[in-house]
Amino acid sequence: MFKNMAATMPGPEVLDCAGMTRADAFAVRQGVASLTLMERAGAGVAHAIMARWAPRPAAILCGPGNNGGDGYVIARLLRDAGWPVTVFSLGDVAALKGDAAHMAGLWTGAVKSLDSFKTERFALVVDALFGAGLSRLLDGMALKASRSLAERDCAVVAVDVPSGVNGDESGSEGACVKADLTVTFHRLKPAHLFHPARAACGEIIVVDIGIPDGWRQGAGALPEIVQLPGITLPDTGHDRAVHKHGKGRLCVLAGPPGATGAARLSAMAGLKAGAGLVTLLCPPASLMEAASASLAVMTKSIREDDFADTLSLHRPGALVIGPGAGLNETLKARVLAALSTGVQAVLDADALSVFADDPKALFAALHDRAVLTPHTGEFERLFPGLLDASASPLEAARAGSQQSGANVLLKGPATVIAHPDGRVAVNIHASGRLATAGSGDVLAGIIGALMAQGIAPFQAARSAAFLHGEAGYHLPPGGTAEDLLAVIPAALESLGREQERLLTLNRLGR
Ligand SMILES: NC(=O)C1=CN([C@@H]2O[C@H](COP(=O)(O)OP(=O)(O)OC[C@H]3O[C@@H](n4cnc5c(N)ncnc54)[C@H](O)[C@@H]3O)[C@@H](O)[C@H]2O)[C@@H](O)CC1
Numbered sequence: 001m002f003k004n005m006a007a008t009m010p011g012p013e014v015l016d017c018a019g020m021t022r023a024d025a026f027a028v029r030q031g032v033a034s035l036t037l038m039e040r041a042g043a044g045v046a047h048a049i050m051a052r053w054a055p056r057p058a059a060i061l062c063g064p065g066n067n068g069g070d071g072y073v074i075a076r077l078l079r080d081a082g083w084p085v086t087v088f089s090l091g092d093v094a095a096l097k098g099d100a101a102h103m104a105g106l107w108t109g110a111v112k113s114l115d116s117f118k119t120e121r122f123a124l125v126v127d128a129l130f131g132a133g134l135s136r137l138l139d140g141m142a143l144k145a146s147r148s149l150a151e152r153d154c155a156v157v158a159v160d161v162p163s164g165v166n167g168d169e170s171g172s173e174g175a176c177v178k179a180d181l182t183v184t185f186h187r188l189k190p191a192h193l194f195h196p197a198r199a200a201c202g203e204i205i206v207v208d209i210g211i212p213d214g215w216r217q218g219a220g221a222l223p224e225i226v227q228l229p230g231i232t233l234p235d236t237g238h239d240r241a242v243h244k245h246g247k248g249r250l251c252v253l254a255g256p257p258g259a260t261g262a263a264r265l266s267a268m269a270g271l272k273a274g275a276g277l278v279t280l281l282c283p284p285a286s287l288m289e290a291a292s293a294s295l296a297v298m299t300k301s302i303r304e305d306d307f308a309d310t311l312s313l314h315r316p317g318a319l320v321i322g323p324g325a326g327l328n329e330t331l332k333a334r335v336l337a338a339l340s341t342g343v344q345a346v347l348d349a350d351a352l353s354v355f356a357d358d359p360k361a362l363f364a365a366l367h368d369r370a371v372l373t374p375h376t377g378e379f380e381r382l383f384p385g386l387l388d389a390s391a392s393p394l395e396a397a398r399a400g401s402q403q404s405g406a407n408v409l410l411k412g413p414a415t416v417i418a419h420p421d422g423r424v425a426v427n428i429h430a431s432g433r434l435a436t437a438g439s440g441d442v443l444a445g446i447i448g449a450l451m452a453q454g455i456a457p458f459q460a461a462r463s464a465a466f467l468h469g470e471a472g473y474h475l476p477p478g479g480t481a482e483d484l485l486a487v488i489p490a491a492l493e494s495l496g497r498e499q500e501r502l503l504t505l506n507r508l509g510r
């Protein structure tokens with residue numbers, strides 16, 4: 001029934017700074033000289049610069065560690081290519097150690113003090129002040145330099161991360177350099193993915209510095225970027241043998257009269273994302289409203305008390321509960337009743353907020369067949385203080401999933417999907433056009449539809465985030481959630497085609 005995606009083809013991992021240090025050390029143990037890694041890192045930055053800008057007066061700001069060492073490589077390669085280059089150093093060059101000292105020794109031009117750096121003399125500035133070794137807020141000359149860069153209209157290229165940004169963290173307490181281009185090495189770091197740090201990076205490219213295969217050994221489950229072909233999509237083919245019941249049954253709980261729109265969006269998204277049969281379970285007072293606004297979606301009146309019985313009657317493959325459901329005790333009871341049946345469930349919006357006063361009651365009932373889909377406000381209600389206490393949304397979602405026992409999909413420009421066993425994925429395939437009312441209801445419906453079709457919850461959530469993101473790219477300007485529904489089939493088709501192409505290439509490559 002599904003295009004069977006190769007689970008053995010994980011996307012590129014996200015590495016924290018400690019993981020990057022371990023990967024570097026592994027390369028060295030395998031016989032790659034650390035100087036070679038630094039030369040490749042600097043060459044990667046220099047080539048990225050030359051691919052984007054013609055020669056122009058360039059300043060290279062070099063710090064006291066290996067990030068500065070990369071800077072000396074960049075200075076040498078740009079100068080060899082005919083660029084007018086001036087190097088500025090934070091601190092005494094004679095104090096450099098190891099590889100950085102070696103690379104500084106290969107730079108035969110002058111080195112000026114960072115104190116004398118004047119932005120207006122340069123059209124391009126390379127920020128090689130601090131990378132993975134940043135251990136405190138910028139101050140002194142580095143702070144002054146970062147401020148003067150912000151005031152001027154020259155191109156800024158950050159080496160590894162903009163100085164002042166900690167590679168592991170999404171936030172920046174103090175000042176940081178604002179770059180137009182950030183060139184990092186081997187793998188993305190959390191700071192490249194999440195705002196506000198991400199906004200300081202500008203365009204981001206990852207350079208392969210030749211760390212040999214095998215670096216993942218002992219690294220545990222690394223966060224992974226969701227990408228094709230590692231997602232699972234419903235079959236978009238024309239197989240005549242399929243029956244609607246065989247394509248998955250999805251139930252969606254409708255809200256009170258006047259508020260059924262959100263659930264209707266989820267239900268319709270479920271159909272568009274391939275569920276064979278979608279039923280809106282309606283409080284009696286909402287039945288007419290829901291039924292009169294639905295064609296392909298079925299509607300069913302439900303009784304006040306026995307939600308578990310209702311579910312056993314309909315036997316859905318998955319349930320979406322929460323969109324527009326209303327913050328009241330009945331909803332709480334229904335969420336707990338649904339969870340007690342073990343049905344696969346997407347808990348969204350009100351189904352999360354309604355437990356703000358007692359998240360533990362929810363956590364006690366949750367299991368790994370459930371997916372919670374909070375935005376940051378809802379996440380904060382369920383896990384007070386966790387976002388602030390975490391280095392990045394990656395860590396927050398991972399901890400939230402482990403605390404709650406359910407899959408957590410934390411929405412944002414970069415959406416994190418975490419499984420209670422520690423697996424984490426990040427979806428960055430998403431258009432800003434998705435930031436429109438009702439977009440989250442559509443996502444909940446897509447996740448539910450994929451689960452109803454037999455895709456395991458964690459994989460359904462990652463795949464749905466990617467498909468929803470793709471649909472965003474098909475949205476016209478000013479597109480609403482209704483328009484988003486309309487483009488889900490086109491998004492499915494284009495992803496299916498691309499998936500097929502990649503798998504064919506993969507087979508041919510073997
Ligand atoms: N380890 C490796 O093999 C490789 C490292 N590379 C580069 O090396 C970088 C990491 O190098 P390092 O670990 O030496 O770290 P950094 O070069 O980022 O900085 C470390 C130095 O800065 C000082 N420092 C930290 N924060 C400061 C602050 N706010 N104000 C003043 N001084 C501060 C530290 O005491 C230390 O002397 C990476 O970001 C990358 O650019 C690349 O060359 C690729 C290979």
Ligand SMILES: [K+]
Pocket residue numbers: 067127128129130131158159160161162163
């Ligand atoms: K930097």
